[in-house]
Each structure stands twice: as C-alpha cells, then as structure tokens.
Amino acid sequence: MPATGLAILGSGIFAKEAHLPALAELGDSFELKAVYSRSSKSASAFAKDAQEALKLQSPPDVYHDEDTSVSLDVLFARSDIDAVIVVLPITVQPAIVLKALAAGKHVLSEKPIAPDVSKGRALIQEYETKYKPKGLVWRVAENFEAEPGFQAARRVIREGKLGKIVYFNARSYNWIDETSKWYNTPWRTVPDYQGGFLLDGGVHTIAALRLILDSPFTTLSAHASLAKEILPPQDTINAIVSTANGAHGIVELSWGSPVPSRAADAHNSISVTGKDGWLEITRASGIVRITVKTATRDEKGTVTGEQTAVIEEKEAGVQLEIASFLEALNGKDDGLDGPRGTLVDVAFIEAALNSDGVAVDVGKLAAL
Structure with a gap:
C-alpha cells in the first residue's frame, strides 16, 4: 500500500x-x-x-x-x-x-x-x-498506554500471578520552577483549563493505572490544593480510589514540590498488591522496570518464601502509538488509545479536583 x-x-x-x-x-x-x-x-x-x-x-x-x-x-x-x-x-x-x-x-x-x-x-x-x-x-x-513496560505489568496481573488484586498505590511528585521548559510554554504558564499541570501531566499516571488494573475505577474521594503559587489553579491531588472488584488504592500527584529533592526522593512509582504477591513499576533513564515478587507455598498452601522477577522495557510509547495508529488506517485496529478510555483519565482528574473529600462516581462521570 x-x-x-x-x-x-x-x-x-x-x-x-x-x-x-x-x-x-x-x-x-x-x-x-x-x-x-x-x-x-x-x-x-x-x-x-x-x-x-x-x-x-x-x-x-x-x-x-x-x-x-x-x-x-x-x-x-x-x-x-x-x-x-x-x-x-x-x-x-x-x-x-x-x-x-x-x-x-x-x-x-x-x-x-x-x-x-x-x-x-x-x-x-x-x-x-x-x-x-x-x-x-x-x-x-496517550503514550503511557502504549508503553511496553506498562503493557508487561498488565500481563502479569491478567495472568493471575499476583492473585486477586487487593490494593494499589500511584505516586508522582514533580519539580517545576520558572526555568522549566514546560512552565515557559505560554499556554501552560497561565492555563485556561482545569487543574493546570495536574490535567496536562496527571492523565499519564491515571492512564497507566487504568491500563494495568484488572477492574475499572468506581469512586474516589480526594483533596486538591495549590502548593506552589506559580502553578495555578491547583498543583496537588491526594485521592483514595476504589475499583469495581473491591480493590482500593491511594493516588498522589503533585507538581508543587518546594525543592527538587521532594520530587527526586519521593520514590515515584506504581505498586499493585494481590493475595499472592505484588509488583512495583519505576521509570528511570528511559527504562520502565517492573519488579514482581510472588509468594512461594508448600503443598498445604503455606507461604514459605518469595521469588522475584524483574522485567525491563525501553520507553517507546510515542513511537508505538503512532505505529499502531498507522496500522489502524490499514484496517489493523488493536484498540490502543481509544477515546472512551482516555475520557476516563480526564474524569478521574476532574473528579479529584472537585471532590473536596466527598466520594465521586468516576464511572458515572465518564459514561456516555
């Protein structure tokens, strides 16, 4: 062709x-x-x-x-x-x-x-x-949805290696000041949309969670605030989230770190814990690392120890999402980056910005 x-x-x-x-x-x-x-x-x-x-x-x-x-x-x-x-x-x-x-x-x-x-x-x-x-x-x-590392974490969970998912955590702390190339983009400096960097950057973390977890978000309760005056209207979200299968988690997003070490030492990551083990996803130097720790059991089912597996994937989300898009034009649609899924990411941020501690039904907010 x-x-x-x-x-x-x-x-x-x-x-x-x-x-x-x-x-x-x-x-x-x-x-x-x-x-x-x-x-x-x-x-x-x-x-x-x-x-x-x-x-x-x-x-x-x-x-x-x-x-x-x-x-x-x-x-x-x-x-x-x-x-x-x-x-x-x-x-x-x-x-x-x-x-x-x-x-x-x-x-x-x-x-x-x-x-x-x-x-x-x-x-x-x-x-x-x-x-x-x-x-x-x-x-x-949404390049996080295409990232091989996040796709690998999804497979670990879908294959049942962690057992039933019980709880999870996502943490993303970021350092932005007046010298940042991102801050100095005019439409980001004075945003005319909700959440500022929380919407622009926060949807990445939510997309990764949405991809990885084996059940959709249901409700969240959150507080949002402005920790750093140069980043209006808000720069920080702390949310408690539940999913349809009964798992729950904590999501921490902030671009309001007061000094660089707050972001550098935050141990930014996504972790998911099930009844048989847990995994942690970290990113550094263009590599997504998934560390999977699962229980070993004797014939009676008693935990006798644990085993570790590490998966490393080079970041290539933008390249792969464009390649997938071009393939879709030729009739090979793998469903990546569907608009309905990415609407959930915006709904999560919007719900968290407006919750003020009250539970919000994310699924209902994102429904068409």
Missing part, C-alpha cells in the same frame, strides 16, 4: 522532542507532507527540524495563520494528506479534531482528550455517530 500522507499540527516541545524522533524510527510507512503552526516563524522552524530528523530531501510544506493562502483550511483541503497528528494546546485541540474529521482526515490527537469531561464526551459522541461510520480513525495519543 502507498505510504500514508501525514501532516503534523503543532510545533511545540513535544512535537519536536517526542513525535519527530518517533516518526524517524518508523521507516517508510508514511510521508510527512505538511506541518502547521499558528505563526509562520514557528511553522518554518519546525519544518526544518522535521527535514533534519526525518532526513527529507526538502522540508515539508508549511502552513500557518498569518496568510490565508497557507491556512489550516488549505492544508485540510489537500487530497494527498490522509491523516494528521494534532499536538496543540489542550483547549485548542477539540475544535481542530472535529475540523480534521470533517475534512475526511484520520486523527491522532495528543492527550488529554479534552479540557473537561463534557467537551470530551461531546467529541466522542460526534465522532462515533458522524465520522466513525465513514471509516475515519480517531485516537488519543
């Missing part, structure tokens, strides 16, 4: 540092034909970056908002562009996703699915009723 004609919409940090290197690993299954950004300067600079990263003979065509002859509408009118990867600010993306679908383009849009559950739900409903029946593919690029 001919290579997919592809365009990238957005020229920010993640498009440059994650998407371009990922595309460079994917060979000739696509042809990057165009890039778009709001300004001519950023679009042109990104096109040069793309030419270098992908070793193109010439840069992809440039589109921007400063000249109607090379506007986004003109890009969408091109018949040789089959699909777009949308890497734009959170509040901008929903309208662009719909515009792309209306133009007959397949879409891979960066997480989160939308700035809130209401907008995410409306997006899914319009896609499923209007565009999915036409054969158009829309996925939400």
Whole structure:
C-alpha cells in the first residue's frame, strides 16, 4: 500500500522532542507532507527540524495563520494528506479534531482528550455517530498506554500471578520552577483549563493505572490544593480510589514540590498488591522496570518464601502509538488509545479536583 500522507499540527516541545524522533524510527510507512503552526516563524522552524530528523530531501510544506493562502483550511483541503497528528494546546485541540474529521482526515490527537469531561464526551459522541461510520480513525495519543513496560505489568496481573488484586498505590511528585521548559510554554504558564499541570501531566499516571488494573475505577474521594503559587489553579491531588472488584488504592500527584529533592526522593512509582504477591513499576533513564515478587507455598498452601522477577522495557510509547495508529488506517485496529478510555483519565482528574473529600462516581462521570 502507498505510504500514508501525514501532516503534523503543532510545533511545540513535544512535537519536536517526542513525535519527530518517533516518526524517524518508523521507516517508510508514511510521508510527512505538511506541518502547521499558528505563526509562520514557528511553522518554518519546525519544518526544518522535521527535514533534519526525518532526513527529507526538502522540508515539508508549511502552513500557518498569518496568510490565508497557507491556512489550516488549505492544508485540510489537500487530497494527498490522509491523516494528521494534532499536538496543540489542550483547549485548542477539540475544535481542530472535529475540523480534521470533517475534512475526511484520520486523527491522532495528543492527550488529554479534552479540557473537561463534557467537551470530551461531546467529541466522542460526534465522532462515533458522524465520522466513525465513514471509516475515519480517531485516537488519543496517550503514550503511557502504549508503553511496553506498562503493557508487561498488565500481563502479569491478567495472568493471575499476583492473585486477586487487593490494593494499589500511584505516586508522582514533580519539580517545576520558572526555568522549566514546560512552565515557559505560554499556554501552560497561565492555563485556561482545569487543574493546570495536574490535567496536562496527571492523565499519564491515571492512564497507566487504568491500563494495568484488572477492574475499572468506581469512586474516589480526594483533596486538591495549590502548593506552589506559580502553578495555578491547583498543583496537588491526594485521592483514595476504589475499583469495581473491591480493590482500593491511594493516588498522589503533585507538581508543587518546594525543592527538587521532594520530587527526586519521593520514590515515584506504581505498586499493585494481590493475595499472592505484588509488583512495583519505576521509570528511570528511559527504562520502565517492573519488579514482581510472588509468594512461594508448600503443598498445604503455606507461604514459605518469595521469588522475584524483574522485567525491563525501553520507553517507546510515542513511537508505538503512532505505529499502531498507522496500522489502524490499514484496517489493523488493536484498540490502543481509544477515546472512551482516555475520557476516563480526564474524569478521574476532574473528579479529584472537585471532590473536596466527598466520594465521586468516576464511572458515572465518564459514561456516555
């Protein structure tokens, strides 16, 4: 089959540092034909970056908002562009996703699915009723869902190696100050969406938990606060969560560390404990490590000790989610990054931001 004609919409940090290197690993299954950004300067600079990263003979065509002859509408009118990867600010993306679908383009849009559950739900409903029946593919690029390490942890649990899951914990503490490249992205510095970094970054942890656990979230009770004044509206969540099969856990998310050591020494991880053992997932230097400890028993079932297995996987989530998206365009849909799943991630954050200690039904909030 001919290579997919592809365009990238957005020229920010993640498009440059994650998407371009990922595309460079994917060979000739696509042809990057165009890039778009709001300004001519950023679009042109990104096109040069793309030419270098992908070793193109010439840069992809440039589109921007400063000249109607090379506007986004003109890009969408091109018949040789089959699909777009949308890497734009959170509040901008929903309208662009719909515009792309209306133009007959397949879409891979960066997480989160939308700035809130209401907008995410409306997006899914319009896609499923209007565009999915036409054969158009829309996925939400949640790279943690594609990570081989998290997929490996999921298999350990699904294979019953830990027994019935009883409790779990997820901890993510982060250090952000005024010099951070992420903070200095204008739309993150003064966010016009709920939760700030908690929504932008927190959905990753929730997506990992959603993938790994063998039962969906039911209710949560949480408190949210602002620990660091430069990170409004909130930067910290502490939540108690239950799942449909009776397991429960604690989720700690914060971008409000007062000094770097609070994040560095937090032992950020995900742990899941069952009746027959437990696992812990950590990330460092581009590697996801899963340490699995399971009970050994005698013929009477009495615990006599434990055994350890370690699984290490190189981080490759962005590359694999793009590869999976391109495969889906050829009819090989593995279900990765489905919009309904990523709506749950936003619902979790939204519920935690608004709980104020009162139990919130996450499943009901995320229902369509």
